[in-house]
Amino acid sequence: MAQKLTSREKNLLLACVGVLVFVAFAVLMNDFLRRRSAALQKIATLQTQKTENDTWMADREFWEKRRNWLVEKMPTTESLGRAQGQLLEDLQNQALEYSITAEQPTLPPLAAPNENYREVTVSMRLRGDQLTVLRWLATLQSPEKFQAIRELKLEIDTRSREKTPQVVCNLTLARWFKPEIGL
Numbered sequence: 001m002a003q004k005l006t007s008r009e010k011n012l013l014l015a016c017v018g019v020l021v022f023v024a025f026a027v028l029m030n031d032f033l034r035r036r037s038a039a040l041q042k043i044a045t046l047q048t049q050k051t052e053n054d055t056w057m058a059d060r061e062f063w064e065k066r067r068n069w070l071v072e073k074m075p076t077t078e079s080l081g082r083a084q085g086q087l088l089e090d091l092q093n094q095a096l097e098y099s100i101t102a103e104q105p106t107l108p109p110l111a112a113p114n115e116n117y118r119e120v121t122v123s124m125r126l127r128g129d130q131l132t133v134l135r136w137l138a139t140l141q142s143p144e145k146f147q148a149i150r151e152l153k154l155e156i157d158t159r160s161r162e163k164t165p166q167v168v169c170n171l172t173l174a175r176w177f178k179p180e181i182g183l
Helices: 007-058 060-073 080-097 130-140
Strands: 101-106 118-129 147-156 166-177
Touching (some): 080 118
Antiparallel strands (some): 101 118
16 A cells, blocks of 8 residues: 655655656757747748849849840850850951050860850950050950950050050950850
């Protein structure tokens, strides 16, 4: 037969049950707070993403026009190697027209395929009258030509004996073409 618990034992039992309830509550509260923090962080991320998406949707017509312009106007090429050679030849001819000396032309390796465009680049060193070189450089980069100056290093030619300032320019120019259909 079981004995009755004394008041001291009852108090100890209540204290043990109270501690167990408190520990269980602390564990559950900790889990709740962790989940709540993760949910609030996800909500903040999603709100930021929604705001960004709303901005894109508001600008959709603008970007759709640009996409259509690119599809319509971006040039195509059968061979990137041939296009790279053509770009080099064009640059050398233009430099000659402006009386700029083109030296050390290099054809860097072709860029890895991209889903939006294919790219060819040409690098060369140029020497000439500062004003003439700057005028010519200003004509190279344009959306209509699908050309952009990738790298430009311009230095005053201190060894030149000319009366007008002369410059030495290291130039890397890129031209973009439509991607291949199979990419």
